[in-house]
Amino acid sequence: MIGLIQRVSEASVRVDGEVIGSAGRGLLVLLGVQKEDDKEKADRLLDKILRYRVFPDDEGRMNRSISDIDGDLLVVSQFTLAADTRKGTRPGFSGAAAPDDASALYEYFCSRASEKVTTGTGRFGADMKVSLVNDGPVTFWLEV
Numbered sequence: 001m002i003g004l005i006q007r008v009s010e011a012s013v014r015v016d017g018e019v020i021g022s023a024g025r026g027l028l029v030l031l032g033v034q035k036e037d038d039k040e041k042a043d044r045l046l047d048k049i050l051r052y053r054v055f056p057d058d059e060g061r062m063n064r065s066i067s068d069i070d071g072d073l074l075v076v077s078q079f080t081l082a083a084d085t086r087k088g089t090r091p092g093f094s095g096a097a098a099p100d101d102a103s104a105l106y107e108y109f110c111s112r113a114s115e116k117v118t119t120g121t122g123r124f125g126a127d128m129k130v131s132l133v134n135d136g137p138v139t140f141w142l143e144v
Contacts (some may be wrong), residue, residue: 001031001032001033001034001037001041001042001044001045001105001143002031002032002033002081002082002141002142002143003029003030003032003045003048003141003142003143004030004078004139004140005027005028005029005030005049005052005054005139005140005142006028006132006137006138007026007027007055007134007135007136007137007138007139008023008026008027008028008074008133008134008135009024009025009135010022010023010024010132010133011028011074011130011131012120012130012131013074013120013121013122013128013129014128014130014131015122015123015126015128015129020121020122020123021074021075021076021120021121021122022072022120023071023072023073023074023118024071025069025071025135026069026071026072026073026117027049027054027072027073027074028074028130029049029073029074029075029076030076030078031075031076031077031078031106031109032077032078032080032096033079033082033096033101033102033105033106034095034097035095035097037097037105038105039105039108041144042105042109044144045109045143045144046109046113048144049073049142050066050067050113050117052065052140052142053068054140055068055071062138067116070117071117071118072118072119072120073113073117073120074121074122075106075110075113075120075121075122076122076130077102077103077106077122079093079097079102082096082097083096099125102124103124103125107124
């Protein structure tokens with residue numbers, strides 16, 4: 001499971017022109033689900049994201065987590081993170097989970113996240129427009 005996290009001052013996701021999910025200060029999580037992923041990996045990634053120290057402390061060092069600052073999450077599914085880009089000029093997606101499996105794990109991840117922090121979501125499989133103000137910019141690729 002892959003989480004591309006971006007520290008944001010705000011973020012939102014639209015489907016058909018309507019905002020369906022948003023976050024204030026916190027993290028935008030682009031979530032890629034791979035074939036071998038399961039609930040255990042989803043739990044481990046979520047725990048890592050919630051504890052990952054990317055927010056500044058009083059001295060300006062990245063020493064606080066989203067949990068420490070009571071921040072928001074916006075979780076958007078993005079199967080392209082599972083792309084194989086090693087050969088040629090067209091990505092391959094053989095490593096991505098099947099849509100039904102990926103959707104179930106995405107929903108599981110979002111449900112678990114919402115138990116711990118304020119969580120907005122995208123819509124699995126939809127054509128989404130994501131807007132964000134990347135704070136820093138600060139972006140990290142996390143994998144479990």
